[in-house]
Amino acid sequence: AQSVTQLDSQVPVFEEAPVELRCNYSSSVSVYLFWYVQYPNQGLQLLLKYLSGSTLVKGINGFEAEFNKSQTSFHLRKPSVHISDTAEYFCAVSNAGGTSYGKLTFGQGTILTVHP
Amino acid sequence: DAGVTQSPTHLIKTRGQQVTLRCSPKSGHDTVSWYQQALGQGPQFIFQYYEEEERQRGNFPDRFSGHQFPNYSSELNVNALLLGDSALYLCASSLGGGGTNYGYTFGSGTRLTVV
Numbered sequence: 001a002q003s004v005t006q007l008d009s010q011v012p013v014f015e016e017a018p019v020e021l022r023c024n025y026s027s028s029v030s031v032y033l034f035w036y037v038q039y040p041n042q043g044l045q046l047l048l049k050y051l052s053g054s055t056l057v058k059g060i061n062g063f064e065a066e067f068n069k070s071q072t073s074f075h076l077r078k079p080s081v082h083i084s085d086t087a088e089y090f091c092a093v094s095n096a097g098g099t100s101y102g103k104l105t106f107g108q109g110t111i112l113t114v115h116p
Numbered sequence: 117d118a119g120v121t122q123s124p125t126h127l128i129k130t131r132g133q134q135v136t137l138r139c140s141p142k143s144g145h146d147t148v149s150w151y152q153q154a155l156g157q158g159p160q161f162i163f164q165y166y167e168e169e170e171r172q173r174g175n176f177p178d179r180f181s182g183h184q185f186p187n188y189s190s191e192l193n194v195n196a197l198l199l200g201d202s203a204l205y206l207c208a209s210s211l212g213g214g215g216t217n218y219g220y221t222f223g224s225g226t227r228l229t230v231v
Contacts, residue, residue, distance in 0.1 A: 004158075036222075043120070043206055043222035044159070090158050102149060102210065103172055104220070106158030 002027045004091050006107035013081055014115050021076040021110045023091030030096040033074040034104065035065055038088045047089075050074065051096070061085070086114045120209050120223035128229045129197050135228060137192040141209030142221045148190040149220065150182060151206040159206055165190050166212075194228075202230045 007022040025031065032051050036044040048059025055067040065076045074091060091107040121140040129135050141148050147166045151159035161174035165184035179195045188209075194201055204227050208220035 034219075041224070043224040044208075044220075045222070046219050049219060092158075102147065102164050102166075103161045103174065104149075104151075104159070105161070108158050109156075 002031070002093050002095070002105045004093050004105055004107035006089075006091055006110050008110050009108065010111045010113065012113045012115060015083055016080050018079050019077065019081050019085075019112065021089050021091075021112065023074045023076065023107060025072050025074065025091070025093045027072075027093060027095075031093045032096050033065075033067060034092040034094075035059065035063070035074075035076050036090045036092060036106075038090065038109075040087075044090065047076070081112070081114045083114050083116060085112060087112060120207055120221050122205075122207050122223040122226050124226060125224070126227045126229075128231060131197055131199060131230055133197050134193065134195045135197060137194075137205050137207075137226045137228070139190045139192070139207030139209075139223060141188050141190070141207075145209035145211050145221065146188050147210045147212065148184060148188065149208045149210070150190070150192050151208065152176070153204040153206055153225070155203070162192070197230045199230050202228060204228075 003026045005024045013019045034049045035047040048057045050057045050067045058064045063078050088109045088111050090109050092104045094104050123138045149164040150162040153159040162176050163173045164171050168184045181193045184190045204225040206225045207223045210220050
């Protein structure tokens with residue numbers, strides 16, 4: 001079974017400051033990793049994904065994440081946040097093929113609040 | 117290009133009733149997955165439909181059932197509603213029976229409240 005732990009339920013930060021949202025996962029098989037963002041009363045939007053290759057993944061809106069296999073982590077970072085980045089962020093994992101290939105397992109979410 | 121469309125957007129039902137939620141996938145997508153997102157929680161996988169068959173199922177009771185139509189649209193049915201079924205139900209479409217590597221497209225969800 002897979003699991004995802006997002007280490008911070010809420011992260012407050014000032015505008016233009018850097019931010020890191022932490023995600024650890026557990027899986028016995030190779031995985032794909034994802035970060036999604038959810039704005040109030042909306043569905044999920046894909047920020048970025050790691051499938052294979054370079055461990056540093058760049059996504060939309062200036063976000064990036066680094067896959068660390070030895071630490072089973074996939075932390076999300078942004079060097080300078082904006083008010084518009086205020087939202088809830090979800091880390092997710094899926095099997096890289098085989099059974100349960102199409103199933104995403106999500107973390108509990110991290111609410112990022114950017115203050116002026 | 118239309119994304120994933122879910123209906124209705126909001127719904128209030130009484131305990132014990134039955135409910136049907138609907139999803140039209142993104143144009144070109146043939147696979148539909150359903151997720152339940154309780155308040156303050158991450159989404160949880162209910163099941164996935166491809167080629168009009170349930171391909172995978174999460175840890176949900178048989179009260180949760182679904183259907184996929186030849187045009188790839190899908191329905192989620194929940195019988196004998198419980199208060200704990202109150203949640204945002206998200207539909208996600210993808211291509212080719214799997215989809216995580218190509219990325220899902222999520223709808224905005226149906227907010228179900230059971231009273």
